[in-house]
Amino acid sequence: MIDRTRSLAAALLGVVSTLTPLGGGTGAQDATPAPVSPEEKPARPASIAVPVLTGITIDGDLADWPDTIELHPIRHMLVNDTNYGKNGVEERDLATSCDLSPVFSVASDPDTDLIVLAVLVRDDRLIVGNTGFWDTDAVEVDLDGLFSDSRIPFSTVFGRFEEVDASEVPVLQYLGIPGEGPVSGVSRSSGEDRDPVNPSLSWGDISQTATRMAFRRDGDVTVYEWALQAFDRYPDRPTDLVPGKRIGFDVVVVDKDVPASTHSAETEPEDARSAWVSWCPGFSGPRFLNAGSIGELVLGGD
Ligand SMILES: [Ca+2]
Ligand SMILES: [Ca+2]
Ligand SMILES: [Ca+2]
Numbered sequence: 001m002i003d004r005t006r007s008l009a010a011a012l013l014g015v016v017s018t019l020t021p022l023g024g025g026t027g028a029q030d031a032t033p034a035p036v037s038p039e040e041k042p043a044r045p046a047s048i049a050v051p052v053l054t055g056i057t058i059d060g061d062l063a064d065w066p067d068t069i070e071l072h073p074i075r076h077m078l079v080n081d082t083n084y085g086k087n088g089v090e091e092r093d094l095a096t097s098c099d100l101s102p103v104f105s106v107a108s109d110p111d112t113d114l115i116v117l118a119v120l121v122r123d124d125r126l127i128v129g130n131t132g133f134w135d136t137d138a139v140e141v142d143l144d145g146l147f148s149d150s151r152i153p154f155s156t157v158f159g160r161f162e163e164v165d166a167s168e169v170p171v172l173q174y175l176g177i178p179g180e181g182p183v184s185g186v187s188r189s190s191g192e193d194r195d196p197v198n199p200s201l202s203w204g205d206i207s208q209t210a211t212r213m214a215f216r217r218d219g220d221v222t223v224y225e226w227a228l229q230a231f232d233r234y235p236d237r238p239t240d241l242v243p244g245k246r247i248g249f250d251v252v253v254v255d256k257d258v259p260a261s262t263h264s265a266e267t268e269p270e271d272a273r274s275a276w277v278s279w280c281p282g283f284s285g286p287r288f289l290n291a292g293s294i295g296e297l298v299l300g301g302d
Pocket of ligand 1: 057058059065225
């Protein structure tokens with residue numbers, strides 16, 4: 001996997017090297033790979049020992065990221081789903097396809113207690129929509145500061161979209177699109193009217209968090225640069241990012257390549273539905289309902 005990751009990075013960065021240099025900047029200190037001790041064996045199917053990285057500016061420009069930091073592929077496509085499709089890409093081609101080939105780098109910043117995340121998405125067609133989850137290119141980030149196996153039933157959320165509060169959901173889901181908000185057409189959540197923000201926190205108020213995101217489009221690569229706040233309990237108990245801590249984590253890239261022609265995911269022509277591709281393998285329903293279904297970050301440090 002490491003060799004494949006490196007070859008993907010080389011292939012992708014070969015394309016974007018003059019456009020989105022990941023590294024070579026002087027703004028941040030070098031990322032030191034986190035040593036993994038025997039007691040830090042992976043607990044989830046997808047696991048990263050994340051380095052410490054400070055001094056990142058969230059502006060969509062990755063020149064402040066060190067070139068020593070590892071890139072990870074995002075390559076698990078949701079198939080046989082009524083909301084999403086292959087969008088013309090086969091899963092096996094996600095490492096090299098000009099239609100869609102996404103990678104990311106991630107680190108923890110102990111100075112700010114935030115997770116920093118760079119997502120690079122080579123994507124042939126930029127589509128930004130504001131009506132729902134099905135009409136736009138997007139990135140979804142799932143975080144569980146408690147690293148729990150908590151699970152809630154569908155009924156907690158579905159049918160209560162405007163009332164349910166993020167504190168009731170075991171996984172916080174941050175959403176970002178490469179354009180102006182609103183995200184997913186949300187104008188009201190947890191019982192309150194919301195401004196059209198981007199990024200957004202599903203069922204919550206992102207202004208009560210320190211999370212932010214900036215995007216940039218260079219050639220055929222969309223870059224999302226994030227600083228993300230995890231919570232033991234949203235919004236009053238943020239997670240302390242201490243060395244050795246595990247954080248539940250997944251990152252998902254959504255690729256839509258033609259403007260939506262209908263008003264729901266199910267009614268979009270099957271070949272026009274967006275692709276949904278996750279870092280963590282497996283799909284047992286929406287990530288935010290099941291904290292044990294996402295991967296993990298194992299935090300490095302001194
Ligand atoms: Ca930056
Ligand atoms: Ca595409
Ligand atoms: Ca697209």
